[in-house]
Amino acid sequence: MKSSLIILTAFLLFACDNEKKEKQDNQMYKTTGTFERFDPSLDLILDTNVKAEIIAEGFEWSEGALWVEKENMLLFSDVPMNTIYKWTESNGKETYLKPSGYTGSEPSISKEPGSNGLTLDSDGSLVMCQHGDRRVARMDAALS
Structure with missing residues (x-):
């Protein structure tokens, strides 16, 4: 019984951490502008669908x-x-x-x-x- 409680507690803690991570990953920011590519090698380090996000203002x-x-x-x-x-x-x-x-x-x-x-x-x-x-x-x- 004691080991079941420990496993359940560990699972719940892990689940809470994952929920927090999912909320952070899904956080949306306003976007602005575009990226102009002058060299195709930029695509190797910057996803072609990336958006510039406004993470803070003022x-x-x-x-x-x-x-x-x-x-x-x-x-x-x-x-x-x-x-x-x-x-x-x-x-x-x-x-x-x-x-x-x-x-x-x-x-x-x-x-x-x-x-x-x-x-x-x-x-x-x-x-x-x-x-x-x-x-x-x-x-x-x-x-x-």
């Missing part, structure tokens, strides 16, 4: 996107808002780092105070091109 100017595989998150900058956002399938968009570029105490006069290019160094630390501070900076804190 930014002035976003760029510098970086996919962090280890954390299953996308980091990107909203340059005028001086903010790095993170996006995950489970939580959507969240503020990750603010300020991200200009860190001075006086208000910035720049229209581009935030970070721009993002990458990971060989140690897995976030490296940012900071417009506002006119430097390349490495974040010493953990990514998550």
Whole structure:
């Protein structure tokens, strides 16, 4: 009886996990635009039926996107808002780092105070091109 209960519990936990996964896989996002192919070799890495999806909105100017595989998150900058956002399938968009570029105490006069290019160094630390501070900076804190 005890082993039957353990097996049933394991099955139910597995079923719950699969249901959550199916909901995530079936999540629909608005689509926009098209992909113009100038070279047929693009079809080797990008499905011909792929659509550009809008996974988050409400930014002035976003760029510098970086996919962090280890954390299953996308980091990107909203340059005028001086903010790095993170996006995950489970939580959507969240503020990750603010300020991200200009860190001075006086208000910035720049229209581009935030970070721009993002990458990971060989140690897995976030490296940012900071417009506002006119430097390349490495974040010493953990990514998550």
